[in-house]
Amino acid sequence: MTVPRTDAAAFDRRALHERIAADVRDEIMSGELAPGARLPSTSQLKARFDASSATVQKALQLLKDEGLAVGRAGSAVTVREHRQRTLRPAAYMAPAEAGGSYRWLTEVAEGGTKPRSTLLEVAEVVPPTDVAGVLELADGGTAVVRRQLLSLDGEPVELVASYYPVGIAEGTAITRRRRICGGTPALLSDLGFPPRLSVDRVSARVPTQEQYTILQLPGSLPVLRTLRVVYSDDELPIEATVMVKSGHLYELQYEFTPV
Structure with missing residues (x-):
């Protein structure tokens, strides 16, 4: 579900990239994004969260640092195999x-x-x-x-x-x-x-x-x-x-x- 940025910001004081990572992380943990599956593209996440490319990249980097996702800049980011x-x-x-x-x-x-x-x-x-x-x-x-x-x-x-x-x-x-x-x-x-x-x-x-x-x-x-x-x-x-x-x-x- 896409939450308007203004409404989300009124209740969630985390930085936008942290909120984006939280939503995608939940989809990984619940199995909606299975191991090996591609994460939504930068353009898809930008539109979904009304965010800039830099903000989306910061969110994806959080997921990579946590070991939930893998991928290099310019390539598709996928859910890490056998992580959860x-x-x-x-x-x-x-x-x-x-x-x-x-x-x-x-x-x-x-x-x-x-x-x-x-x-x-x-x-x-x-x-x-x-x-x-x-x-x-x-x-x-x-x-x-x-x-x-x-x-x-x-x-x-x-x-x-x-x-x-x-x-x-x-x-x-x-x-x-x-x-x-x-x-x-x-x-x-x-x-x-x-x-x-x-x-x-x-x-x-x-x-x-x-x-x-x-x-x-x-x-x-x-x-x-x-x-x-x-x-x-x-x-x-x-x-x-x-x-x-x-x-x-x-x-x-x-x-x-x-x-």
């Missing part, structure tokens, strides 16, 4: 098979990409307030954190910080700075704490300085922040994970069974 990814959180909850890799690695690899997990830190810390709350820690209580950076085809895509109650993690592989075979779901099951329920809280936020730098974000776009709490038997919280990913590159898919 749909994640299925429910697929990663179950423990991996004996001796197998963490399910995130195997699930993502099935899509033809090369996933990698880099362990950044293992330490006993006072967690963020919301994490401490869901883990039911006392004021000032500590938890063991495992922070990692997930990459696809060499590009950083997600920062993950998983927190575990000290009483569960102490003396186990969770406290060691090395990868856990099969991932922590398998280890927790072996320790007698099988995952029974996972609850996600998802919000869109302005990235912190650390998130902006490590994830190599292209601009002021929001990130998706997920706080996932995993419960074992008797509704015991055994893990709380904070996951941060680029909001413009991902969508989350949740599957439900009617009660």
Whole structure:
């Protein structure tokens, strides 16, 4: 839908090139512009948004910087192949098979990409307030954190910080700075704490300085922040994970069974 520039400007204070990029970005994310498809031409965008050539080019450059579009000046700009990814959180909850890799690695690899997990830190810390709350820690209580950076085809895509109650993690592989075979779901099951329920809280936020730098974000776009709490038997919280990913590159898919 074309919105008259005067009306749009009255409600949307962003620069015109940012508004143009926002509308085209939404068409890419929704699939209206499929991977490999040509974006509307400069002349089409000029007419649609009552914009100058320079403004349209600034909008297209934003989309290129974000990795959503590719193309050189003077040539057609197309939607980048296999850029947007749909994640299925429910697929990663179950423990991996004996001796197998963490399910995130195997699930993502099935899509033809090369996933990698880099362990950044293992330490006993006072967690963020919301994490401490869901883990039911006392004021000032500590938890063991495992922070990692997930990459696809060499590009950083997600920062993950998983927190575990000290009483569960102490003396186990969770406290060691090395990868856990099969991932922590398998280890927790072996320790007698099988995952029974996972609850996600998802919000869109302005990235912190650390998130902006490590994830190599292209601009002021929001990130998706997920706080996932995993419960074992008797509704015991055994893990709380904070996951941060680029909001413009991902969508989350949740599957439900009617009660």
